[in-house]
Amino acid sequence: MVVLAAAWFVAISNVSFWRGFLAGREVNGSNLVLVVATAIVIFGVNFLLLIPFSFRRVLKPVLTIHLLGASAASWFIDHFHVYIDMSMIRNVVQTDAREAGELVTWGMAGWVLATGVAPSILVWLARFPSGDTIRAWKRRMLMSVVVIVAMSVSLFAFFSEYASYFRNDHSARYLITPMNYTSSLIRVALESQEGRTGERIVIGQDARLGAAWQDGSRPVVFVLVVGETARAASFSLNGYERETNPRLRNEDIINFPSVYACGTATADALPCMFSRFDRDNYSDARGRGYESLLDVLRHAGLPVIWLENNSGCKGACNGVESENLAEAEIPGLCSDGECFDEALLLRTRELLEGLQGNLVLVHHQKGSHGPAYYRRYPEAFQRFRPECASQDFGDCTTEQIRNSYDNSILYTDHVLTELIDMLDSESARFDTAMLYVSDHGESVGEGGLFLHGLPYSIAPDVQKKVPMIVWLSDGFASRFDLSRDEVRARSHETISHDHLFHSVLGLLDVETTERDPSLDLFAPRRPVRAAAGN
Numbered sequence: 001m002v003v004l005a006a007a008w009f010v011a012i013s014n015v016s017f018w019r020g021f022l023a024g025r026e027v028n029g030s031n032l033v034l035v036v037a038t039a040i041v042i043f044g045v046n047f048l049l050l051i052p053f054s055f056r057r058v059l060k061p062v063l064t065i066h067l068l069g070a071s072a073a074s075w076f077i078d079h080f081h082v083y084i085d086m087s088m089i090r091n092v093v094q095t096d097a098r099e100a101g102e103l104v105t106w107g108m109a110g111w112v113l114a115t116g117v118a119p120s121i122l123v124w125l126a127r128f129p130s131g132d133t134i135r136a137w138k139r140r141m142l143m144s145v146v147v148i149v150a151m152s153v154s155l156f157a158f159f160s161e162y163a164s165y166f167r168n169d170h171s172a173r174y175l176i177t178p179m180n181y182t183s184s185l186i187r188v189a190l191e192s193q194e195g196r197t198g199e200r201i202v203i204g205q206d207a208r209l210g211a212a213w214q215d216g217s218r219p220v221v222f223v224l225v226v227g228e229t230a231r232a233a234s235f236s237l238n239g240y241e242r243e244t245n246p247r248l249r250n251e252d253i254i255n256f257p258s259v260y261a262c263g264t265a266t267a268d269a270l271p272c273m274f275s276r277f278d279r280d281n282y283s284d285a286r287g288r289g290y291e292s293l294l295d296v297l298r299h300a301g302l303p304v305i306w307l308e309n310n311s312g313c314k315g316a317c318n319g320v321e322s323e324n325l326a327e328a329e330i331p332g333l334c335s336d337g338e339c340f341d342e343a344l345l346l347r348t349r350e351l352l353e354g355l356q357g358n359l360v361l362v363h364h365q366k367g368s369h370g371p372a373y374y375r376r377y378p379e380a381f382q383r384f385r386p387e388c389a390s391q392d393f394g395d396c397t398t399e400q401i402r403n404s405y406d407n408s409i410l411y412t413d414h415v416l417t418e419l420i421d422m423l424d425s426e427s428a429r430f431d432t433a434m435l436y437v438s439d440h441g442e443s444v445g446e447g448g449l450f451l452h453g454l455p456y457s458i459a460p461d462v463q464k465k466v467p468m469i470v471w472l473s474d475g476f477a478s479r480f481d482l483s484r485d486e487v488r489a490r491s492h493e494t495i496s497h498d499h500l501f502h503s504v505l506g507l508l509d510v511e512t513t514e515r516d517p518s519l520d521l522f523a524p525r526r527p528v529r530a531a532a533g534n
Contacts (some may be wrong), residue, residue, distance in 0.1 A: 001063065001126060005050060005066070006044075006046035006050065008067075009041050009042070009177065009178060010039050010042050012115055013070040013073070013115070013177040014042065014176060014177055015074065016078050016081070020172060021172070031312070034161060037155075037157060038153045038158075041151050041155060042176060044147045044148065044150060045179050046179070048140060048147065048148075049178070049182065050062065051144055053247070056130070063123050066178050066182075068114070068117070069178055070177045070178040071112045071115040071116030073180065074177050077175060079450075083453075084175075084180040084184060085174045085180070086184045086458065087263065087268050087455070088174075088267050090187055091266065095230065095311060102260065103368075103371065103391070105392035105394070106392065107341075117451075129353075144463065158330075161313070169458070174455065187403045188284075193287070200290055200318070200319070202295075203276055203291045203296060203514055204296030204299050204512045204514045206512050206513055207514070208512070209302075209511070210509035210510065210511045214482045215251035215479070217360070218429065218430055218431050219355070219358045219429075219431070220358045220359075220430060221358070221359050221361070221423065221426065221430040221432045222359075222361070222432070222435075222507070223362075223419060223432075223433075223434045224361070224434075224435050225362075225363040225434060225435070225437075226362065226363065226365065226437065226439060227367045227368075227412065227438030227466070228364075228367030228368060229368040229370060229440065230367055230409060230412060230437060230441070230442075231438070231465065231466065232257065232258075232465040232466055232467045234405065234406060235467045236249070237249065237257070237467070237469070237500050238255070238257045238467065239257075242384065244406055244409040245409075247417035248413050248469065251420055251471060252471070252484075253420070253465075253470065254469065254471075254472075254484060254488050254491050256468040256469065256495060257491075257497050258494040258495065259437065259465065259468045259494075260496040261438070261439060261441065261496070261497055262279035262282060262495070263279075263440055263456065264452050264454055264456055265452055266310075266314060266439050266440065268284070269439040269440045270313065270316050270364075270439050271284075271287035271313075271314050272287060273437070274291075274292040274293045274316040274500070275287050275292060275501065276514055277290075278496075278498040279496065279498060280406075287315060288315055292318075293504055294306070294316070294317060294360075294362070295319050296505065296510065297360055297504075297505075298319070299512075300506070300508075300510045300512070302358055302510075303360065304322075305320070305321045306321070306359055306362045307322075307344050307347055307348070307359070307361060307362065308323065308324045308326060308364050309325045309326050309341055309343060309364060310326065310366055311326070312406050319529040325326055325343045326339060326366075328343055330343055330346060333346070338366070338375065340366070341365045341411070341415045344365065344415070344419075345415065345418055345419055346411070348419070349422060352422075352426055352430075360508075363419075368409060368412065371391045371392075371393055372390075373408045374389045374390075376408040377407050377408050377411035378411070381404075381411045382407055383410055385401075385403060385406040386400050387400060387407060388404045389404075393450055398444070398445035401444055401445060402445060416436055418435060420471050423473065427474070427475055430474040430475075431473060431479050432475070434470070434509065435469075435470050435507070436469050436470075437466060437468040437500065438467055438468075439466070440464070440466060441463045441464055441465055442462065443460060446462060446534070469496075470487065472484065480507070482507075482522060487521065487522060498519060499519045499520070502515050502516045502520045503519070503521040504524055506522040
């Protein structure tokens, strides 16, 4: 049974790996031997993965889990051209039922039924005869030795081929199923235990409001908008041929056209962008183990509220007040347990009505979350047609998918402009500002790729480059001594999420040793001044 299962995984669950491995190779004798040798190696890995579980009462459940898991993994790999690495596993673990439901389609159900459920039924119908336990384990050991020898010979014979292939495409190992999700699950589980003490390390306890706060007679309202799955390439502000930003274009905003995310999926990018660590030094354990930007603002005495319209903050909002609007009941904005992003605006207006002091708001948008792009915007924003009114991309053309995605960006343009107008209308009561930046980008058919989450080293720029804009009221710019011309002059530099932590602190004139002025996009505008109280 283990032999049959290992062979099944080689032949059925690794179509994308074989497609990539065989690309550009001619069908001849030496290449056929290479294919056989590679099949032996993958077979051996699967065999050695399963053989420790070959007890009569354990093997059937273990095989069922892997048959179903490999079936689902191969569907997503083949259908969306994704890789199953640690980042993807984190996304799977941290997603909610609604998001997961959008990925379940009739096409996926048919594939899992044929390649996961059907063989699992055959496994449970099989009868394993009882026998001598010692003899059985000797047989297993002998078979394992034979497999290891065959693998070793295959690897040695074609070592240079494998070294060259995996050096040029080192993420190809994340296509080999079920080894990809098995190893990634183990690594994520081990990582989740790293430094788990129950208490986060406090940062920025020395944070205090700078001198700009001493002279202000009005409270400050700052809104940090975290976009979802918006890519810079689809913002007409950045040169996209379609007019997806007709309203923002007419606002006095500062656009940053070259911003790189610190991850290609929400589970990585969202906590990373609020972290004090840059992308090269960030890890999931550090994200969970340390306080974030929002905590530093709180230490400085600024009230912080996180407004959630997505599937959670992935730990970024731990320690601050949060409200989940994703399942609010607002006529015209919410239905079927999901709200359009204008629900964030409605709640913001309610908070501002009775506000007397300062406030930092974070909007976590639903944005352009796929694959059901058509559910992210009201009917009035169906400008680009025909749209893909399905969550199964197999039902749509690439043009329809792109149309639906662009409609979601058009709606984001509307939501952000409405927020700017709201903050501008409150400028007599508050000094207001807004910063918008997306968590990661998206592929909508380029090179046959869809969605996001590819390993960062091989992900295309459309998954890594994100839009970012800043709007400042006149009162805010004057109070914090901000020169829009100076900020615009720097906005064309290539920057990243690494700048967000330090730039927000600089924008709000929060003095702390945690802020690195070299990563503060707003630092050039203000001379060094003593902190408040000095």
